[in-house]
Amino acid sequence: MSIDNVFLTKDSIKFLLFLAKKNTLSMTKKYFCHDQLEADFYSQQEQQLTRGTIVVFHGLNQEGNKDTRILKLVGALVAIGFTCLVPRIPAYVELRSTTEYDFDSLASFLDHLSLTTTEINGYYSFLGPSTSCLFMSKLASKEQLKPKIKSLCLISPYFSAQNSFEEILESPKSFYAQLVLLKMLLHSQYTHEKNESLGDDINLLSQAITFCFQNKKEEEIKIDVLKFINQESSRGSPLYSLIRLLGKKGFITDTIKPFFLDISQRAQYEDHIAKIDASVTIIHSLHDDIFSPKNSVDLSLHLNKYQIKNSLLITKLLEHADLKFNSILKEAKPIINSLNYFFSHAQVK
Incomplete structure (x- = not known):
């Protein structure tokens, strides 16, 4: 040596x-x-x-x-x-x-x-x-x-942003990572649609992500986050349903796909x-x-x-x-x- x-x-x-x-x-x-x-x-x-x-x-x-x-x-x-x-x-x-x-x-x-x-x-x-x-x-x-x-x-x-992001969103990966990608999806949607209720959902999701970051090791973290979103989100908000479906095949629907492609392409x-x-x-x-x-x-x-x-x-x-x-x-x-x-x-x- x-x-x-x-x-x-x-x-x-x-x-x-x-x-x-x-x-x-x-x-x-x-x-x-x-x-x-x-x-x-x-x-x-x-x-x-x-x-x-x-x-x-x-x-x-x-x-x-x-x-x-x-x-x-x-x-x-x-x-x-x-x-x-x-x-x-x-x-x-x-x-x-x-x-x-x-x-x-x-x-x-x-x-x-x-x-x-x-x-x-x-x-x-x-x-x-x-x-x-x-x-x-x-x-x-x-x-x-x-x-x-x-x-x-x-x-x-x-390496491949599109493949990696799809794997996180549609398979049982880190819940924290799934919430982060969901916020990126909602932000992409907000920049295209300027929907005020989407802005409220993004702010609420930010709080959930902070909570998840501070309590990553808790086994019941997803249940706690869903309870929080259910209590705090406005009537008609899709946020609760989106979080519940994270990690499941088919999460990237036709509605979500344009925003998924947007965040994937920007991450290449x-x-x-x-x-x-x-x-x-x-x-x-x-x-x-x-x-x-x-x-x-x-x-x-x-x-x-x-x-x-x-x-x-x-x-x-x-x-x-x-x-x-x-x-x-x-x-x-x-x-x-x-x-x-x-x-x-x-x-x-």
């Missing part, structure tokens, strides 16, 4: 140990804002040298960049010498489909920061869970950012990731209850087709994008190898 690999392995182990800790590392935090976009920047206190800046993306999540899991991830990265930029992504906080403006504005924001801040040395690497694969891929293919992106790490991503990223210059690390949960690991296998094959360097790991250490440390002894070596691959390409030499 080379000296470089020894140091990489040491840092990968340190990274995992920090993730396992209950307390987050004490960090210095700065706030950046540009053209109505905002991001938090984290570094070690009095840090003189940095290995590089990693942009940590959140997925479809109403907590956004305040999600404690994201902050835990950031703390572990900062502990091994990286600085981290965590942008707030309005489309993902609002649980709606993205527009080209969302990508262009965030690309301009990152480009602006790379040119104007002393804390960032002109280069980025990207890391994010789940649906953040869309933002990472599209931003890394943008002409003004493309030469500045060194490496991507995708954690339990989807295959053509964009094929244009990037960065290396790609893919780590996927073996027993994923949202996106099956086949997504990452297909993504890796897609990258191979375009001769994009990539590393793929399917592991028991993840529960979708959350680490499970009960399998750490069996899974340690492969996860360390994957982290070594990402960190070796992410660091600025």
Whole structure:
């Protein structure tokens, strides 16, 4: 093993140990804002040298960049010498489909920061869970950012948006993920129809999603959500029936299909990731209850087709994008190898 690999392995182990800790590392935090976009920047206190800046993306999540899991991830990265930029992504906080403006504005924001801040040395690497694969891929293919992106790490991503979304909506998958996609469907319908009652349903669904996020492990969560919707929704609202039918074959009716196709098409990223210059690390949960690991296998094959360097790991250490440390002894070596691959390409030499 080379000296470089020894140091990489040491840092990968340190990274995992920090993730396992209950307390987050004490960090210095700065706030950046540009053209109505905002991001938090984290570094070690009095840090003189940095290995590089990693942009940590959140997925479809109403907590956004305040999600404690994201902050835990950031703390572990900062502990091994990286600085981290965590942008707030309005489309993902609002649980709606993205527009080209969302990508262009965030690309301009990152480009602006790379040119104007002393804390960032002109280069980025990207890391994010789940649906953040869309933002990472599209931003890394943008002409003004493309030469500045060194490496991507995708954690339990989807590949075919249409197939993945259909599987979530029409099979017994994560109820939380089903509610998130339902909100995206209703938002798509609202943008086309501007129906006021739909706006009320979207607000009600947002409350149900927050409740579900905070109580994911409760076995009776769907029953509790249905009770809440039944009590709070207006007469004639289809929301209760839609939630009751989630996870069942035939959920995507002729009425829903146009909005389903809309959110699926907006979530496609295959053509964009094929244009990037960065290396790609893919780590996927073996027993994923949202996106099956086949997504990452297909993504890796897609990258191979375009001769994009990539590393793929399917592991028991993840529960979708959350680490499970009960399998750490069996899974340690492969996860360390994957982290070594990402960190070796992410660091600025």
